[in-house]
Amino acid sequence: MTDHLAAISRSPATIDVAGHPVTVPYRPAGEWIAAIGDSRPSLALMRVANEASRTWLIGQLAAGALPLETAVQGSYDALTAAGGRSWWETYRLMTLSGELSTLGHLVLAGVDPSARSLGEWCAAVYTLLTRNAKPEDVFKFDAQLAAPPPGFEDEWDDDQDFEAMAAAARNMPGMS
Template sequence: MPDPYAAISRSPATVTVAGHLVTIPHRPAGAWLAALADARPSLALMRVADGPSRAWLIGQLAAGDLPWDIAAQGSYDALTAAGGRPWWETHRLLSLSVEPSTLGHLVLAGLDPWARSTGEWTAAVYTLLTRHAKPEEVFKFDSQLGAPPPGFEDHWDDDTDFEAMAAAARNMPGMN
């Protein structure tokens, strides 16, 4: 479950990979952007974990003692911890942040990805992309942002009552 306070945290995070605690020191959004620019989200943990954790991960993978899917899940868990939202939302917002027009707005607003946490950075990107949108456009954006990638649909169930969510959507201005 994502921790919404991760957006403002400067504390190290830990994720469990194959029963082993992996530590991720506070890394600003810029470090996550660099890690994701070099690799897929499934490899991000290898780039942001602390030295001992990184050595353990690489050693376990090289020895064949750590299944790839377990290591990848650790990366997804780390993205969730850093962004305070499901990993795919954090990844999508980070990816959107380096689009020239989005990045330009962020820079003109004085935001520096090396001075902001991943959660703060993604919150700023979300706000930038939705602040002048009509409610139905925000609903559409939220739906696209929140939809899990293929194979991760089971991670989407957040115990939200579907009927209550559908009623709220129907009652939005401009929705029939």
């Protein structure tokens, strides 16, 4: 599931959290990376939402009116909206971008996280990591990137036909 338009968008995103619209203004990739830091993306929404939405989220959580799991899902939804791909793919690509060699290549290529959307940043990371790779290695990378984390298997993109994917995998060079 890749939404190319969302990946390059500079428009605010509206995330539904317990029936309440939460607004996430455009933020460049660098701000998203800083918002998540070394932690999991579970509370990123608290850092990237606009002031009114952040105040509502904090108030609802403090009052016990909003389950923490619902706020966490809102963070995942925001990451999906900003990255243009599943939240875990976006998160994995963000994490990979922090590796020194990957970051170094991006810097030398002039890819600036303060000037790129999160989706663009992730696309640059993906391209860097798959450039010059053999088709079977790209297939393996894609499979690892797309596999949902434990507990999120039901969120996997079910619009793909398993039989068609299996046939494509069998037809790849070196696969049987």
